[in-house]
Amino acid sequence: MSLNVKNKRALTALTSAALAIPGMSASVQAASVLTETVVQYKASAYREADLDSSKLSGGSLERYEIDTQQVRAQLPLGENTDASIEFMYETMSGASPWFILPGQDGPVQVMSGATIHEERKDLQAKINHLLNDKTVISVIAGVSDEKDYFAVNAGLEALYEIPDTQLTLTAGIGYSDDELEPTDGSILPDRIVRATRDSTTAFVGLSQILSKTTVVQASLSYSLQRGFLSDPYKKVWIDDQANTINDSRPDDRNQFVAQARLRHFLPDIQAALHLDYRYFEDDWEVASSTIEAAWYQNLPGGWVFTPSLRYYSQTQAFFYAPYFFSARGDGFGSADYRLSPYGAISVKLRLEKRWQSLDLHAEWESYEASADYSLDSVDLENPSLVEFDILSVGLNWRL
Amino acid sequence: MRLLLLLLGLSVLAGCAVEPVEAWERDYLARPEMAWDPDALGSSYRNHVHFSKEASNGGASVGGGGCGCN
Numbered sequence: 001m002s003l004n005v006k007n008k009r010a011l012t013a014l015t016s017a018a019l020a021i022p023g024m025s026a027s028v029q030a031a032s033v034l035t036e037t038v039v040q041y042k043a044s045a046y047r048e049a050d051l052d053s054s055k056l057s058g059g060s061l062e063r064y065e066i067d068t069q070q071v072r073a074q075l076p077l078g079e080n081t082d083a084s085i086e087f088m089y090e091t092m093s094g095a096s097p098w099f100i101l102p103g104q105d106g107p108v109q110v111m112s113g114a115t116i117h118e119e120r121k122d123l124q125a126k127i128n129h130l131l132n133d134k135t136v137i138s139v140i141a142g143v144s145d146e147k148d149y150f151a152v153n154a155g156l157e158a159l160y161e162i163p164d165t166q167l168t169l170t171a172g173i174g175y176s177d178d179e180l181e182p183t184d185g186s187i188l189p190d191r192i193v194r195a196t197r198d199s200t201t202a203f204v205g206l207s208q209i210l211s212k213t214t215v216v217q218a219s220l221s222y223s224l225q226r227g228f229l230s231d232p233y234k235k236v237w238i239d240d241q242a243n244t245i246n247d248s249r250p251d252d253r254n255q256f257v258a259q260a261r262l263r264h265f266l267p268d269i270q271a272a273l274h275l276d277y278r279y280f281e282d283d284w285e286v287a288s289s290t291i292e293a294a295w296y297q298n299l300p301g302g303w304v305f306t307p308s309l310r311y312y313s314q315t316q317a318f319f320y321a322p323y324f325f326s327a328r329g330d331g332f333g334s335a336d337y338r339l340s341p342y343g344a345i346s347v348k349l350r351l352e353k354r355w356q357s358l359d360l361h362a363e364w365e366s367y368e369a370s371a372d373y374s375l376d377s378v379d380l381e382n383p384s385l386v387e388f389d390i391l392s393v394g395l396n397w398r399l
Numbered sequence: 400m401r402l403l404l405l406l407l408g409l410s411v412l413a414g415c416a417v418e419p420v421e422a423w424e425r426d427y428l429a430r431p432e433m434a435w436d437p438d439a440l441g442s443s444y445r446n447h448v449h450f451s452k453e454a455s456n457g458g459a460s461v462g463g464g465g466c467g468c469n
Contacts (some may be wrong), residue, residue, distance in 0.1 A: 027418065030422075042440040046448065059457050070440045088442065124443075158462075166417060169440075201457065211418040213427050217435065222456045257457040261435060265427040272432040280455035288455040296432035302431065351446050363441070385451055394440060 030163045030168070031136050033128050034082035035381055037075040042394035044068040048094065048386055051109060055383035059111025060095035063386070067091050068396075080130040088122040097384040098242050099235035099324040100335045107322035109383040112233070116183075120146045134161040140174065151178040155201075159277025166209040171220070174201045182232040190246060197227030203257075213265040223258040234334040237323040245327065245336045249319065255282040270298040270385040274308075284341065286313035289375065294348075305361075306350040313343040322380050340382035359396040365389065 048063035067090065074084040095111045104107075124142035131137055140155035155174030161167060176199040185193040205219030262275040274294040281287040294308035299378035301323060315341040319332035327333065350363035367388050370382035402416065420428075436442040450456040 025452075030425075040440050042444065044444060070439050070444060079453070084439075084441070086442070098404050109456050115403075166420060203460070208417065209425075209428065210416075212420050212424050214434060215428055215433070218444070223457055255455075255457060257455075263428075263433045263435070265430065265433055267427060272430065278452065278458060280457065282454075283456075286454045288453070290455070296437070312449075312453060312455075317454065324464075338452060344453070361438075365445075367452075388452075390448070392441070392444075394438075 030077045031134050033130050034076045037399040039397045040072040043394040046390050047171045048388045055109055057101050057108035057110050064094035083127045086124045090120040092118045099237050101237055107383050135190050148181050148183050168207045170205040172203050192232055195228035199225045215263050217261045219259045223255040225253040236335045238327050240326045248332050272296040285318040302354040304352040308348045310346040316341040337382040337384045341374050342369050342385055344369040357398045362393045364391050
């Protein structure tokens, strides 16, 4: 056997060994599939802060509480295929913003009267198949079920390592078909009984290994939503009619996203820096910027401490206002705080303990939205912008 | 325009000096904390929360569903 052939075999063996390292395929997006079974579990408690009583005109001060359980299993299916399945179960309760009235000191919120109790079940599955040593194709399918909402989704993704470049190309296309059946739709005369919407998404991304410690990724995404995109539970106050009308939005929405991500490891202090930036805009005139930074600090004894910070700022949709003096000529109108102009700051702390085959973690996140945090000046702050805390605990078990 | 500036910035970043890294030199890159999303469950959960509370969503993936109307 020639030395050259021996070297090639050694190189192949080393490459295979490197790609078999847990997390390798996710970290540098090498064309590989899983070689071990991993089971993950996470329980999260989401709590929204009560509404400020000075901003309330009617209904409950209490807002949403959501308890979530998630289970995920990833397992190899032969040498060239792996699969993952994720199940999420949520129970939700609380009051929801209904419509906004003009007040003496600014807009005041009317909340839904009754406490709402709901549950959601979501199942997502993904199969990855290694076509050759440079290419992975993935098939995705899922279903989400609530009392008043049912959605099925499917997608295809591909990953290709461009030879001799340290570049990895990813691309995908997905489709979601959703059906709404609002609560009390058959009782309340001004609420729809049933409606549909669908969503088609496509993305392309390119990641580049810059050095032994740095990798970057840039991606572009486009999404088209069509159908009933209004919120059947929200109303809009029209002052000259002294009455409300239904939340009404255009029946299509074109969304564009550009995203850049960086991962950098600092060997001297055993820490990893994550920096993410996302720019979003759509034809409802919403534009937003999201910046996230996280610091993964390895500590003695298998501990990892991760503080992270997220900043978000968005402009308003063209048909948004807290209330209208007269109805818009095009018939559109929404007072939904999610379409209002604001900024948000979120802080998260995470502590993880790693053993040979088991990791445990706990994390806490605090999120606050405010017109004061917006990049642009805001004339009237929506009174129902959210503040929430999330407490989570979870485990990873490698079998 | 902002999108074009962003793409220009990304092109400049991608054009930074690329140091050759062989497959067996990727141990730092292979560490779990260097993944794009080190906590898959946490990532899908947070994406759903932000999708439910903000007007923006999306990125380098497809899939997911649900109303998030609350």
